[in-house]
Amino acid sequence: MDFSLDRETEALRERVRAFLEEAVIPREAEAARHLDRLEAITQELQAEAKRRGLFLPHMPKELGGLGLSWTALAVVLEEAGRSLLGPRALNAAAPDEGNMHLLHKVANEAQKRKYLLPLAAGEVRSGFAMTEPMGAGADPNLLKTTAERKGRGFVLRGRKWFTTGAEGAAFFIVLARTEEGPTLFLVDRETPGLRLVRTIPTMDHWSVGGHGELVLECEVGEEAVLGEVGKGFLYAELRLDPARLTHCMRWLGVGVRATELAQAYALKRESFGKRLAEHQGVQFMIADSHMELHAARLMVWHAAWKLDRGERIRHEASMAKIFVSEAVNRAVDRAVQITGALGISEDIPLSIFYREVRPFRIYDGPSEVHRASVGKRALFKGLRP
Numbered sequence: 001m002d003f004s005l006d007r008e009t010e011a012l013r014e015r016v017r018a019f020l021e022e023a024v025i026p027r028e029a030e031a032a033r034h035l036d037r038l039e040a041i042t043q044e045l046q047a048e049a050k051r052r053g054l055f056l057p058h059m060p061k062e063l064g065g066l067g068l069s070w071t072a073l074a075v076v077l078e079e080a081g082r083s084l085l086g087p088r089a090l091n092a093a094a095p096d097e098g099n100m101h102l103l104h105k106v107a108n109e110a111q112k113r114k115y116l117l118p119l120a121a122g123e124v125r126s127g128f129a130m131t132e133p134m135g136a137g138a139d140p141n142l143l144k145t146t147a148e149r150k151g152r153g154f155v156l157r158g159r160k161w162f163t164t165g166a167e168g169a170a171f172f173i174v175l176a177r178t179e180e181g182p183t184l185f186l187v188d189r190e191t192p193g194l195r196l197v198r199t200i201p202t203m204d205h206w207s208v209g210g211h212g213e214l215v216l217e218c219e220v221g222e223e224a225v226l227g228e229v230g231k232g233f234l235y236a237e238l239r240l241d242p243a244r245l246t247h248c249m250r251w252l253g254v255g256v257r258a259t260e261l262a263q264a265y266a267l268k269r270e271s272f273g274k275r276l277a278e279h280q281g282v283q284f285m286i287a288d289s290h291m292e293l294h295a296a297r298l299m300v301w302h303a304a305w306k307l308d309r310g311e312r313i314r315h316e317a318s319m320a321k322i323f324v325s326e327a328v329n330r331a332v333d334r335a336v337q338i339t340g341a342l343g344i345s346e347d348i349p350l351s352i353f354y355r356e357v358r359p360f361r362i363y364d365g366p367s368e369v370h371r372a373s374v375g376k377r378a379l380f381k382g383l384r385p
Ligand SMILES: Cc1cc2nc3c(=O)[nH]c(=O)nc-3n(C[C@H](O)[C@H](O)[C@H](O)COP(=O)(O)OP(=O)(O)OC[C@H]3O[C@@H](n4cnc5c(N)ncnc54)[C@H](O)[C@@H]3O)c2cc1C
Pocket: 095, 127, 128, 129, 130, 131, 136, 137, 138, 139, 161, 162, 163, 164, 165, 204, 211, 359, 362, 363, 364, 365, 366, 368, 369, 372
């Protein structure tokens, strides 16, 4: 077993860290004060990331990306994840990052030209519309949106919600039910009959384009089908397995930064005659965060290593998704506790992290659903622990 990073990855990590410290983190306070400028700020940061040769780490070189392995990507996205602005600054934030992987794997040449190239260049944004109010959610089989054949195309009818990035997106990847089964469609934002009815008010505020609710009563041509008709669930899983892992990579960075902030405060602040860092109760909290983040990182690296070997990671991605989302939530919670009232303020980003990371235990499969899948696989496939 070799956990050392090669020199190239180590150097890249240093460059991403420098980018965060010099360009990204200094913009956080401004972004927090003017959330309406989030998109503009991240666009400026993208230009800087391009200048520094850090843009698009997850895509192959022929698309302008860095052509990294999954393991190297784990290192880069954790570093970028230390700021909520970091991943988008590299054009490697959800949902675009997962959508790019899916388009790269499944789209035909014409679709790649029309959708993938501008997305990879950071010229447009996209949305992934699967979840529905009282329809597809934790259980995707409840999918209600339909796609009925009409001539050579389809009529889409349904309502989607929590489509991240919907406001300002150029297109959506929409899951709908055809006679042959669930199917993915590429739907342009300008398609008549596609309406963004609202941006849902939520506890988190830092996703560019918010979380939208869409109504679809629209016609699309057969060229809108992504991949093959009837294979929508298969492709959604193809997107979600690595997408769950990249979420873990990014959020791990938040857990690390939160713990760094808590440590810095504990070393400075005094209470009852000594520094907080000298109180065992505080040491225990820091120790728990270190242990859990370390275990989380090892789970992510292991799953990434399997992906690099061309292996499926369904089981590992589920385990990582549960563990990392819960560990990072706990680490952020402890950091808020250690920093007291300052942690509740927005003078440091901990209270923002606290709000932003909570949904991670719900999206891309709630913890309970992943736990049930892990348990079922373990029991009925006779997996060794
Ligand atoms: C911030 C955010 C961003 C999102 N972005 C997107 C997006 O871009 N595109 C998209 O399509 N969707 C998106 N979603 C939706 C997300 O994927 C769903 O919220 C998730 O799949 C759960 O579905 P639901 O909310 O309908 O929960 P429900 O299906 O109503 O489930 C509610 C709760 O019930 C429990 N539960 C459900 N099933 C089980 C079970 N089998 N065993 C035990 N407990 C269970 C869980 O605790 C679960 O949290 C986003 C959600 C959030 C919060």
